Every structure is written in C-alpha cells, then in structure tokens.
Amino acid sequence: MTDAERRAEPLLSLRTWLDRVAETGELGHVSGAHWDLELGAIAELSYRRPRPKALLFDEIPGYDKGLRVLTGSTGSSRRLGHTLRLADGPADLSGMDDAALVAALRGKPSQWAARAADFPVLEVNDAPLLENTVEGPDVDLTAFPVPRWHGLDGGRFIGTGCFVVTSDPETGAVNGGCYRMQIQNDGRTATINAVPGKHGAQNIARWFEREGRAPVTVSFGHDPVLLVTGGTEVPAGISELDYTGAILGERVPVLRGTATGLPIPAGSEFALEGWLRQDLACDEGPFGEWTGYYSASRRPVPALDIARVHFRNDCIQLGAPPGKPPHDYSYMRTAMKSAMIQDELVRAGVQGINAAWAHEAGGGRLFVVVSLTQRYAGHARQVAHLTAQGPAAAYMNRYAVVVDDDIDPSNLEEVVWAMSTRTDPARDIDVIDRTWGSKLDPMLEEGAPPFNSRAVIDACRPFERLAGFPEVSQSDPAFLRSVAEKWCDALS
Ligand SMILES: Cc1cc2nc3c(=O)[nH]c(=O)nc-3n(C[C@H](O)[C@H](O)[C@H](O)COP(=O)(O)O)c2cc1C
Structure with a gap:
C-alpha cells in the first residue's frame, strides 16, 4: 500500500491492518483452496503450528480472484498487540511475547470501558463499502466465498468473525457482538444465533416482544479489533463501537443504515442490514463450537429479512471459526x-x-x-x-x-x-x-x-x-x- 492509499482507507479498514501485519512477516497467502472444508482444514492445520500466521485465502474455486477470506487474525502475541494498539509500530512489537502482551493488556479493558463515552461514533456519508449494493430480493450470500469450516457443520457459516449491531428498543443504546451466522435458503437469508443472556440477545428479545422483529446491521470484514471487542464481555450499557474508539483513541466512523437506522462501521469490507424476524426461523447448526464439540443440536433460529448488502470491490471476509482448541480465536x-x-x-x-x-x-x-x-x-x-x-x-x-x-x-x-x-x-x-x-x-x-x-x-x-x-x-x-x-x- 502506498502512503496515499493508506491515508484514503477509513478507520477500521482491514486492508490497513493487513498492510501492517504483512510488515511483521506474519501474513501468509493461500491460493486455490476450496471454500468447502479445504480452506477450514488449512486454517486448522495452521493454528496447530507453534507460531501460526494469519492466512489470506484468494482464488477460491467458483469465485473471482480478489474475493478473499482471512483466518488466524488474532492468533499471535504480536498480531493481537498490534490489533489492540498496544505498540507503536512493528519495531515495538518484536519483543511482544505472551507475557509481555498480557502485561501490556493489564488495566486496559477497564480503562477502555471508562473512556468509551469520550469516543461516540462519528457519522459519515460515504465509504468504500458503498462501492456495491444489492437490495433485498437480489441478495445472494452465496455470491461470496463463505466457507463450510468443518465436516459436520450444518452449512456455510458467514458469521464467525462478524460484528452484529443491535439496539435497545427503549433507549436506543447500541450493542456490538460476535455471534455465529449460518447462510440459509440458498443465500437469501442468514440466521443469527446469539445465546440468551448476551446483551445482543437481550436487545433482540425486547424487539421481538414489541414488534416480532429486530433491526440489525452486520459487518463481515473489518479490522480484527472489532472481533475482539464484539467477542469479549464489554460491560452492559457500553457500546462496543465507542469502546473500540477508546482503544483506537479515535471516534469510529459509521454509516447510518437507511433501513434500520443502526450504525455500520465505515471501514467494513462487506456488511448488511435488515430485520431479524421470529417468523422467519430456519433450522440452524450444528456448528463445531469453541469447546471443541458439536454440543447443541439443530434447531430453529430467527433469520434475517435482508434489506441491503453493501460490499467493496474485491471484499475480504474475516473468518474466525471455533473448534477443538487451539482454534481461530x-x-x-x-x-x-x-x-x-x-x-x-x-x-x-x-x-x-x-x-x-x-x-x-x-x-x-x-x-x-x-x-x-x-x-x-x-x-x-x-x-x-x-x-x-x-x-x-x-x-x-x-x-x-x-x-x-x-x-x-x-x-x-x-x-x-x-x-x-x-x-x-x-x-x-x-x-x-x-x-x-x-x-x-x-x-x-x-x-x-x-x-x-x-x-x-x-x-x-x-x-x-x-x-x-x-x-x-x-x-x-x-x-x-x-x-x-x-x-x-x-x-x-
Ligand atoms: C469468533 C466468535 C464467535 C462467537 N460466537 C458466538 C455465538 O455464536 N453466540 C454467542 O452468543 N456468542 C458468541 N461469541 C461470544 C460473544 O461474542 C461474547 O460473549 C460477547 O461478549 C457477546 O457480546 P454481548 O454480551 O454484548 O452480546 C463468539 C465470540 C467470538 C470471538
């Protein structure tokens, strides 16, 4: 990336993140792996190595070159240190081993929580994400190289490293979380499986009580800091977007979803917005979980009525499949x-x-x-x-x-x-x-x-x-x- 290209990228761009990680020598490239099990197996073999790299998959059979999937983003002390902005640059990261990373992290989660209110999201009107838009009836999520990660998975899971935005219907307070999402109905929709009790699941349940549907936006490709903040227990009442702003020391730019009014990170590669509907439930799972087992059986889960999908040219999905540890995250x-x-x-x-x-x-x-x-x-x-x-x-x-x-x-x-x-x-x-x-x-x-x-x-x-x-x-x-x-x- 040239300096000009770097400057043109919005905050939370996955491309900027990849550019920096490539400088540390921790980015591998894989061409030609199939989305059906092969990509997931290569990622799994990589996690088991002593110093696994992040892997960027391209030329996925059946898809145009450039439509890519990233795995292993946060799998090393240096990449995680970089992602959480715990170092100033690649030189600073060289000495960051496991102990140094945890030492640098000490105290940070509570500081970020305390400072989140100082970093409300910044609304913008344009972003590379708007390069392509597909509206409801034309949506086909299988147009993207979404992996089937493990052999017994019930389908293709588009949401692993995703960032799902929901809101409290009474206060409007926004929450960002990471929940598994399975493609359903030949790509026309996807289910979101947030476990009861999670803040996102509570928001969805409240909307269901009021309207039988819940507004949602989802980003599928972004700086992995959103995977960390969406996938970690941030205290209730704090928006993970503001919390991310506190990590970055900058307000997170967002587009306002026109169908839902919810924010979409402007740095996203690929995002959708729509309404999660109780009456559109589809059978979901099974899915290999982080315990290393297929624990929950196949059952109905609410699916999305997708209003719109936006994506950059040559968009990159952030994959983070769980499984028998060590796994992606x-x-x-x-x-x-x-x-x-x-x-x-x-x-x-x-x-x-x-x-x-x-x-x-x-x-x-x-x-x-x-x-x-x-x-x-x-x-x-x-x-x-x-x-x-x-x-x-x-x-x-x-x-x-x-x-x-x-x-x-x-x-x-x-x-x-x-x-x-x-x-x-x-x-x-x-x-x-x-x-x-x-x-x-x-x-x-x-x-x-x-x-x-x-x-x-x-x-x-x-x-x-x-x-x-x-x-x-x-x-x-x-x-x-x-x-x-x-x-x-x-x-x-
Ligand atoms: C890659 C990844 C996948 C996850 N998948 C799920 C999931 O399918 N369902 C779920 O409820 N939590 C899942 N989690 C855990 C939640 O993201 C985590 O508990 C988070 O704090 C929930 O946020 P919330 O309480 O704000 O809703 C996942 C986490 C990660 C990092």
Missing part, C-alpha cells in the same frame, strides 16, 4: 481473559497476585490458573474461589487452580507438576455446584438447565508448612544460566 480469548482475571483479583484488593493464565486448551474459559505469593492462612483458597466466581471467569469455568509463585501458570507441565505434588485431593479440591454453565457444555444432558459445577484446586504448598516443605530438586537458576553460557556448544 482461542489465543485472543486466553490473552484477554488472563489480563481481565488478574485485573479483577487486584481490583478486589487481594494481595500477592503474580499472574493468571486462562489456558487455550480450555478455550480460555474452562481451565484457569493463578499464581500467588501466599501471605496468610486461607489466602490461596480465597484467590481460588474468587477466580472461579469473579465475573471475568465465572461463565463456563470448570477448573480454577492456584499455584505458588515459583510456578509459571501458563506452563501446563509446571501446573500439572504442582497439582500432582502439592495437593492432597481429599482436602485441596473444593467442588462448587449449580454454577454458571452453558448449553454449549458437552457434559450438559439434553434438556437440563445450563448449570455446571466447578473444581477449585489449591495446588499451593500448605501455608503452615511453607518453611519446612521439601525443597525442589533443581539447580539454582543463576548457576544454571552461567553453566548454560559456559557449555553452550555442548548444549546446542
């Missing part, structure tokens, strides 16, 4: 949750918290580890219970583990070693029943209410035995470092 969830859980514990006034890690293997929710420096009897158990039930981790947590400060909570080998050697299971595992679960839980019996239970595991050395607990049999770290230097040839 599990790293993002891990980093965000790890910072938010640590922030919450510190804000609660608990001392001695060193680090938290919400493991990717548990989709960033199911298995959370916190390391602490024990200061008093009961301290470890207090931290463990607060972690398991604090708002940042309460939804669908299954295991909350606390470890001493010599254990790196992000290192599963160390965590399992601590659990294996510093617990007496009869005494150190508390089980809390009837906690906040989900219909997505593969352990939930069909038709049962979505409670779960959770184990709180105190894998810290017993406080009363801290002084006399057996010493760890390993060399002094400083001595190890000096030996490693002296014997580097032998060790290489």
Whole structure:
C-alpha cells in the first residue's frame, strides 16, 4: 500500500491492518483452496503450528480472484498487540511475547470501558463499502466465498468473525457482538444465533416482544479489533463501537443504515442490514463450537429479512471459526481473559497476585490458573474461589487452580507438576455446584438447565508448612544460566 492509499482507507479498514501485519512477516497467502472444508482444514492445520500466521485465502474455486477470506487474525502475541494498539509500530512489537502482551493488556479493558463515552461514533456519508449494493430480493450470500469450516457443520457459516449491531428498543443504546451466522435458503437469508443472556440477545428479545422483529446491521470484514471487542464481555450499557474508539483513541466512523437506522462501521469490507424476524426461523447448526464439540443440536433460529448488502470491490471476509482448541480465536480469548482475571483479583484488593493464565486448551474459559505469593492462612483458597466466581471467569469455568509463585501458570507441565505434588485431593479440591454453565457444555444432558459445577484446586504448598516443605530438586537458576553460557556448544 502506498502512503496515499493508506491515508484514503477509513478507520477500521482491514486492508490497513493487513498492510501492517504483512510488515511483521506474519501474513501468509493461500491460493486455490476450496471454500468447502479445504480452506477450514488449512486454517486448522495452521493454528496447530507453534507460531501460526494469519492466512489470506484468494482464488477460491467458483469465485473471482480478489474475493478473499482471512483466518488466524488474532492468533499471535504480536498480531493481537498490534490489533489492540498496544505498540507503536512493528519495531515495538518484536519483543511482544505472551507475557509481555498480557502485561501490556493489564488495566486496559477497564480503562477502555471508562473512556468509551469520550469516543461516540462519528457519522459519515460515504465509504468504500458503498462501492456495491444489492437490495433485498437480489441478495445472494452465496455470491461470496463463505466457507463450510468443518465436516459436520450444518452449512456455510458467514458469521464467525462478524460484528452484529443491535439496539435497545427503549433507549436506543447500541450493542456490538460476535455471534455465529449460518447462510440459509440458498443465500437469501442468514440466521443469527446469539445465546440468551448476551446483551445482543437481550436487545433482540425486547424487539421481538414489541414488534416480532429486530433491526440489525452486520459487518463481515473489518479490522480484527472489532472481533475482539464484539467477542469479549464489554460491560452492559457500553457500546462496543465507542469502546473500540477508546482503544483506537479515535471516534469510529459509521454509516447510518437507511433501513434500520443502526450504525455500520465505515471501514467494513462487506456488511448488511435488515430485520431479524421470529417468523422467519430456519433450522440452524450444528456448528463445531469453541469447546471443541458439536454440543447443541439443530434447531430453529430467527433469520434475517435482508434489506441491503453493501460490499467493496474485491471484499475480504474475516473468518474466525471455533473448534477443538487451539482454534481461530482461542489465543485472543486466553490473552484477554488472563489480563481481565488478574485485573479483577487486584481490583478486589487481594494481595500477592503474580499472574493468571486462562489456558487455550480450555478455550480460555474452562481451565484457569493463578499464581500467588501466599501471605496468610486461607489466602490461596480465597484467590481460588474468587477466580472461579469473579465475573471475568465465572461463565463456563470448570477448573480454577492456584499455584505458588515459583510456578509459571501458563506452563501446563509446571501446573500439572504442582497439582500432582502439592495437593492432597481429599482436602485441596473444593467442588462448587449449580454454577454458571452453558448449553454449549458437552457434559450438559439434553434438556437440563445450563448449570455446571466447578473444581477449585489449591495446588499451593500448605501455608503452615511453607518453611519446612521439601525443597525442589533443581539447580539454582543463576548457576544454571552461567553453566548454560559456559557449555553452550555442548548444549546446542
Ligand atoms: C469468533 C466468535 C464467535 C462467537 N460466537 C458466538 C455465538 O455464536 N453466540 C454467542 O452468543 N456468542 C458468541 N461469541 C461470544 C460473544 O461474542 C461474547 O460473549 C460477547 O461478549 C457477546 O457480546 P454481548 O454480551 O454484548 O452480546 C463468539 C465470540 C467470538 C470471538
């Protein structure tokens, strides 16, 4: 991209984001992969690699060159750091590893929430998004290379990395969220599956009560910061567009949807607006979810009466398919949750918290580890219970583990070693029943209410035995470092 091209791009343009990521060497290109399973499989193979790149798919069979799909956008510390504007430029990102990312994120989510009101959206009249418009009866979502991601998926899911805008019918307050969307009726419509309780689902339910339909706009291609803000629990009452403005330090430009009056990010590649209608329900799913399972069965879900689809020439979809972790956005969830859980514990006034890690293997929710420096009897158990039930981790947590400060909570080998050697299971595992679960839980019996239970595991050395607990049999770290230097040839 030339400087002039970069300047012409609206804020939240995915093209500007890609241009910067390409500079860091973290963007791969794939030509010719089929939208039906092949593209999803290539993305999945990539997530399993140690340092997965973002992948931009082009020349998708059956579609014109230029109609592209991006996956893996937030799958590395450097890309996520760039996306959340935690660094000034590529040079600043080079040292950003997992720990540095979470350290840079600490305190940010609450600061962004506090500053969101200073960044109301900025209405504009024009954007590259308006290069092409298709009206209701002519809409065909299969005109875009929408993937079928996994073999047992019930169809093609256009909404994975999407940003769905809804509003409160009484106050007009706007919400942005990320919910799965399946193409239905040969491309004429799509279902939106927001889980009850999510702010977007609450808005939709209120509109349904009043009018039997709910206005909605959806962006399918944008700077992945909207995937993070739409897909993360932003406090109720704060618009994710204003929150995004606080991250960027600039007001987000939006077009006003003429059929719905709702905002559409002007930086979008591809967006629609319409009315979600109860009476247009279509059978939806199954869809491989972030737990790694096809948990919920196929069932009717409200579908859209699409008024209009807008798209740029050569538009790019942002894909973010879940699945058995590591999946497309599990790293993002891990980093965000790890910072938010640590922030919450510190804000609660608990001392001695060193680090938290919400493991990717548990989709960033199911298995959370916190390391602490024990200061008093009961301290470890207090931290463990607060972690398991604090708002940042309460939804669908299954295991909350606390470890001493010599254990790196992000290192599963160390965590399992601590659990294996510093617990007496009869005494150190508390089980809390009837906690906040989900219909997505593969352990939930069909038709049962979505409670779960959770184990709180105190894998810290017993406080009363801290002084006399057996010493760890390993060399002094400083001595190890000096030996490693002296014997580097032998060790290489
Ligand atoms: C890629 C991605 C896909 C998601 N899919 C869904 C989904 O299908 N349904 C849902 O309710 N939540 C889904 N989520 C989680 C919600 O986006 C998340 O809980 C968000 O905070 C909801 O926002 P809201 O409470 O403002 O509605 C997804 C998140 C991401 C990142």
